[in-house]
Amino acid sequence: MRKLLMILPLIGSLVLSGCSAFKTFEGAVSKEEAGYSNAYDLPGNKAYVWNDPAAEDIRDDLFAGREGEAVFFPCPVGDTNFKGEEITDYERYKRSIWFSDGADEAIPTVMGSGALIYISDTTVPKEIVLERFADYGYTIGISNMVPDGGGHYYIVYAETDEDDYKYYIDLKSDCKELTEFKTIERLYLDKVGGMEVRKESVSEGGTVLGLTKDKSYICEFYTGTFYQDFKLKANVRSFGSLEKFILYDYDFLHANCIRINIPDWLKSGYYFVQGVGLFRYVSEEDEGKFNGACFDPGIDWNDPIKLYDEYGVCIFDPSLGIGLEEEETETEEEMTAPEEAEEETEGSDEVELVTNDSDST
Numbered sequence: 545m546r547k548l549l550m551i552l553p554l555i556g557s558l559v560l561s562g563c564s565a566f567k568t569f570e571g572a573v574s575k576e577e578a579g580y581s582n583a584y585d586l587p588g589n590k591a592y593v594w595n596d597p598a599a600e601d602i603r604d605d606l607f608a609g610r611e612g613e614a615v616f617f618p619c620p621v622g623d624t625n626f627k628g629e630e631i632t633d634y635e636r637y638k639r640s641i642w643f644s645d646g647a648d649e650a651i652p653t654v655m656g657s658g659a660l661i662y663i664s665d666t667t668v669p670k671e672i673v674l675e676r677f678a679d680y681g682y683t684i685g686i687s688n689m690v691p692d693g694g695g696h697y698y699i700v701y702a703e704t705d706e707d708d709y710k711y712y713i714d715l716k717s718d719c720k721e722l723t724e725f726k727t728i729e730r731l732y733l734d735k736v737g738g739m740e741v742r743k744e745s746v747s748e749g750g751t752v753l754g755l756t757k758d759k760s761y762i763c764e765f766y767t768g769t770f771y772q773d774f775k776l777k778a779n780v781r782s783f784g785s786l787e788k789f790i791l792y793d794y795d796f797l798h799a800n801c802i803r804i805n806i807p808d809w810l811k812s813g814y815y816f817v818q819g820v821g822l823f824r825y826v827s828e829e830d831e832g833k834f835n836g837a838c839f840d841p842g843i844d845w846n847d848p849i850k851l852y853d854e855y856g857v858c859i860f861d862p863s864l865g866i867g868l869e870e871e872e873t874e875t876e877e878e879m880t881a882p883e884e885a886e887e888e889t890e891g892s893d894e895v896e897l898v899t900n901d902s903d904s905t
Contacts, residue, residue, distance in 0.1 A: 578650070579614025588665035591619040591821040593652035602659050616661065617652045619821025622783075625687075625711045630819025631673045639785035640687040640749070641677055641822060642714035648781040649838045651814070655826035660804070662818060672791040672804055675816040677783035678846040680747040681839070682757040685717030685780040689733065689741075689750035697741050697750070698732040701725060701767075712750075717780050728767045737761035748846075749784030781839070783814055783822070787850045789863040809862040813845045 580586055583606050596605050596615040605615050623642040624630075643651070654660055662669075680687075688711065689697040699712035709731070713719050725731060733741050736752050747753050755761065755778035764773050793805040812830045816822050826834045830843050851860035851867070860867030 579618075580616040581611060581613050583616060586616055586661075586663050588663045589820060590663055591817045591823065592661035592663065593617045593619065593654065593823060594659045594661055595652070618650075619652060619660075619817065619823045620647065620650050621821055622647065623714050623716045630816075631675075633788075635785070637711035638688045638749070639675075639677075640711075640714075641783040641816070642685060642687070642717065643781040643783075644685065644714065644717050644779055651822055651824050651838060653824045653826060654806075655831055655834070660817065660823060662820070669818065672794075673788065673818055674791055675788045675819075676786045676849070677814045677816060677822065678749055678786040679814055680749045680751045680782045680784060681753070681841070682778050683751045683753070683755050683780055683782050684736070684761070684763065684776045684778055685714030685719035685782075686712060686722075686733065687714075687749055687751050687782050687784060688712050689746060689752075691743065691746075695742050696732055696734065697746055698730040701728050701731040703729045714780055714782075718776055719774075719780075721774055721776075722765070725767060730767070732766040733763060734766055735764040737763075747784075749782065751782045751784075786813070786846060787848060789849075789861075791863065807862065809849060811847055811849055812843050813847075 580592075586592060594602055594605065594616055599605050599615070620643070621641075623644070624640065625637065626635075626639045629635075686699060689699055691697055699709065701709045701712075709723055713722055715723070722731065733752070735741060736745075736755065739745060739754065741752060745753050758777060758779050760775050760777045762773050763776050764771065791804060791807070793807070806825075810825060810827065812825060812827045812834075814822055814824055826843075833842055834840060835842060849860075849862065850858055853859050858866055862868060
């Protein structure tokens, strides 16, 4: 079973890193954000990943650390459209996270025997909120586009509030140019680099698919009958809220340090922990094929864990125990079925032998 560490007041730990995530990237992360060598230097109310190949146990680095060598790596927040509502259930708009200009290379990876750290300025949380975000790859800084009746896609620009657009546009990307429109309710994106923006070219998170990272595209926008094009670069890594879980299972290490037990049902994906940072989780099943880079299209990072019926009712949520009883019952039936089948076969053979004897007489 995988285990994450949650560490409080100036103590940290958890997770092996994947990709060259812990360097200083010019224009992306600062020296401090790239990693820390001492747990006492870690700012509070943040999540970190511990990765030290030279240490056999997290306790070796809790207090002493490594002189001049980073072993604690922060889980970055990215650009979000839900500031102030990080761990609430209120979702008026679909929640998005954007990473631009190489900042996604700072997302740490949890796999193997690593550990995840949380530093709190107060007390141990009553529950651990783990929100999973789908990875929609590299695109322009627009998410959550909505289809109209004719299959064209638009963003809600200022339908109910003059700032509605900020829930759809990454304001730290070059798409900020799109905020200059006035008094429009919808902003349609019709083409990107000559490609029509339709259902087959739009992700479930309302982002444009099929774009080449860092390539610039002429994007055609319409505000009703008015047309205008913008040259935008596909340098934004877009994530959209997929599902949310509440975890309670943890072990105290000492003081305010607890280890959160990672459940067996957790799948490979991107998780926003306790509303303070994003980390990448690679399950044991996927470890062998993970490329170790900050972007791996060879793994399905968006395979849902929760399942719903045709009416939208949740029928499987392992974090709440929904659907687990049915699974256990099926497993028990599978284990006993072969024995029962064998008994029935033996019985039928005996009947057949008696019948043959009777016929011969």
